[in-house]
Amino acid sequence: MTTEAIHDSHDNHDGEHHDHKMTGIKRWLLTTNHKDIGSMYLWFSFIMFLTGGAMAMVIRAELFQPGLQIVDPDFFNQMTTVHGLIMVFGAIMPAFTGLANWMIPMMVGAPDMALPRLNNWSFWILPFAFSILLASFFMEGGAPNFGWTFYAPLSTTYSNGSTAFFVFAVHIMGISSIMGAINIVVTIMNMRAPGMTYMKMPLFVWTFFITAYLLIAVMPVLAGTVTMVLTDTYFGTSFFDAAGGGDPVLFQHIFWFFGHPEVYIMILPAFGIVSTTIPAFSRKKLFGYSSMVYATASIAFLSFIVWAHHMFTTGMPLFGELFFMYCTMLIAVPTGVKVFNWVATMWRGAISFEVPMLFSIAFVILFTIGGFSGLMLALTPVDFQYHDTYFVVAHFHYVLVTGALFSIYAGAYYWLPKWTGFMFDETLAKAHFWCSLISVNLLFFPMHFLGLAGMPRRIPDYALQFADFNKWVSIGGFAFGLSQLIFLWVVIKCIKGGEKAPAKPWDGAEGLEWTVPSPAPYHTFETPPKID
Template identity: 75%
Template sequence: MGDHHHGPAKGLSRWLFATNHKDIGTMYLWFSFAMFLVGGAFAMIIRAELFQPGMQLIRPEFFNQMTTMHGLIMVFGAIMPAFVGLANWMIPMMIGAPDMALPRMNNWSFWILPPAFLLLLATMFMEGGGPAFGWTFYAPLSTTYAPPSVTFFIFGVHILGLSSIMGSINIVATVMNLRAPGMTYMKMPLFVWTWFITAYLLIAVMPVLAGAVTMMLMDIHFGTSFFSAAGGGDPVLFQHVFWFFGHPEVYIIILPAFGVVSQIIPAFARKPLFGYDSMVYATASIAFLSFIVWAHHMYTVGMPIAGELFFMYATMLIAVPTGVKVFNWITTMWRGAMTFETPMLFCIGFVVLFTIGGFTGLMLSIAPSDFQYHDSYFVVAHFHYVMVAGAVFSMTAAVYYWLPKWCGKMYNETMGKTHFWISFIGFNVTFFPQHFVGLAGMPRRIPDYALQFADFNMMSSIGAFIYGASQLLFLYNVIATIVGGKPVSDEKVWEGAEGLEWTVPTPAPFHTFSTPPQVR
């Protein structure tokens, strides 16, 4: 280490001009948690209004803004940046690199995010209100019939797409160029593998999203008719373009989660991950399939039957590699010597609930049945099982697992376990009854509902308040750990943890692997 290497800069400039992967990772994580609370608050407003039939607290137009913003903020503001933050922190430490390959771009890709979300949130205070057309913003509701603020929404989406693309290029460049000697591709930890593949998905589909919103912009301001039949366009074109982005997007969210679970389960089972190679191939297969299944979100738009059958068969196939992953995780546990610290509890919760979400996904893939499920609460239940119990649970597991390495202090285990159980119960009380009301005929995105759905909705709302409150416990636990947790000094915080990140001192110093380690 030369003399010119020193610790972080002082004060605000440390963060504003940050190029250190750990600092940028930290900012991403805090930003995403803040967005998680904002999106969560919107969800609480939604569930409060749906507590009873009738309109009590808000107006239908505001309700639509809430569902829209909840979806946008959670997908683009909470889950995606959280995993990018995790990638920033962990990928260099897992492959023995000193930092990300493109540190200045890293700074830029983070710092354009907060303005994008400020812009998005500001739309709610504009005349005509914020976006009220759902996070899928189908034209022409989002073009001809949209409030004027839609233009700001489009700009916001452009910026956050830019951020994602830059972040992904950085990850690809890092993984390809900065692996330590001996760290061959097939030795990379699965978290690195899943992110490597995810980065390619992002680079492939974010421009498509940018294209979709640009076409909207043209339709709104420049007199084109991409999505208007009156001018020779087609509203369904929007859906094809959107879901060509949107389906890979859901795998962008879940693949890094698979990576996290594949790191944590072996650590607490004290046994190597079962079927490493097949996990890599399964991830790649899922990524490939994600490009050819998009129209299963559109079974009811009136596609020709040949198209319908193609998308149905392709979608069903996704069950195969996903099943392989679940089987591998369970076989990893088999004949291990398990302990159940908080990260492991969240991973087991993940496996159980994600699998349930997978089952309902399989049911939804069956096109004729989907004619009954489509746009009902059954779909809402399904995607919250994979998004919340999938992505958010694994992200929570990741924070508990690596927090001691990050800050050199141990979180309160009792509080962590309490957080898990309240989350697990709250989550299921919220979303399990939504399967019922969906099958019984309750459409999604409605601010008020028929009386027959009243009981299950009340149950759902109570669960949501419990789940929401449990996240404050999480916040408290994390802050309490950073401020006054019990110091840990072992390099290897967890008995069964494997990987390069556990060979550096605890807490991880500002610069790690300035000299690359040798991997055998």
């Protein structure tokens, strides 16, 4: 109220908006501005990425050579568990939500997200969730050590006492995701500029729209699962306890009913990002826009009926194995459509290789490798060999690191000039790309061979014959970890200054976000733009 009074007493407005921008910590605590909240999401996710990454470094240091040398097995398990939880819920998902917050209102020509206060809340409960999770490291028994998949009875009967902290942390993360997703859906459905029909929305918006629906559908199921784990552990229920008439396999069914859509929650937005960057740097329209929309929707639908491919070795009847195998392989069809469309977009385009494009091309190639190993895992008969080996680790790191993470980098470099108003240091950014590309393959590619040779995952020690590959993997891991600090350097340098960015720094870029100046003003599109 006081700010308004001050503004009113000011006679000479400079013709700009009343920003009502508070100063200091209050600006960030109380902000309802989608750009502020987007930035906070992105910074938070990067901090979490470094935290989870530090845990990965501990894992790789322990696995550098056979035998137990640095950490004890229990702590090793805590590292793998919390690394997984942080990277999934703390790094990848908030980074995507941050991009959504920043870009969706600008892309659909809306002044802000539809529910700005909810937006503030959904961000600010996240630090609490991760504080709870990380605080468990300093308590008796330590942090969760039952794997990020928290299979019962590991998380119930055999829990080290961290289950309650884990459950409440996941509850808060889930509430945050659900609120963020509701906000995205409501914004897209109600706040589009006049004339922007659904089929005129940028594909980036489409993928977030579908992802948000997935989140709304499955995050409550996760909340239910962790609640059952909580009551089983502390209140004597027997959902997953055979002694009381429950069934531990039921846990896996409910968990993966959430878990499989969850992995698409982490990759569909990536599809949206590269579908934005590839046309921009190929200077062509995206090939097959509507087929991209339908492919995204079919992947989302199929994600609900394939969950048991994570459970082929639980003793399913043959019919079940066949059903889930074929449904899983069916997903390769819409995914193939997408990869085809990206390549067709580049075909005979006037391609230039700016950093966002480098990350996008690397995404297409390396994500496809992850897709192929996924197809191999979908084959029931061979899955019995690959199950719970490093082959699985290689697979999901190819789709999540060189898939989701690389797309986030592509998006970050693409929109960084719009966010900061400055061009980033191209040389440093290219160094970041090439260091990451080489080290990430050194890190994850040999894991395929380790897995095929039978090295089990989540074990702090291994047989001697795996020593050489593991050494290379660890070196790749350390190099990849260090390479990410270059990104931090690029971003800080870009915020501080550099070459002034024009409103549209990439000449092939399309979309409403490039019609506003760089850096984007605090308020954009208060009067909706006209779309033809």
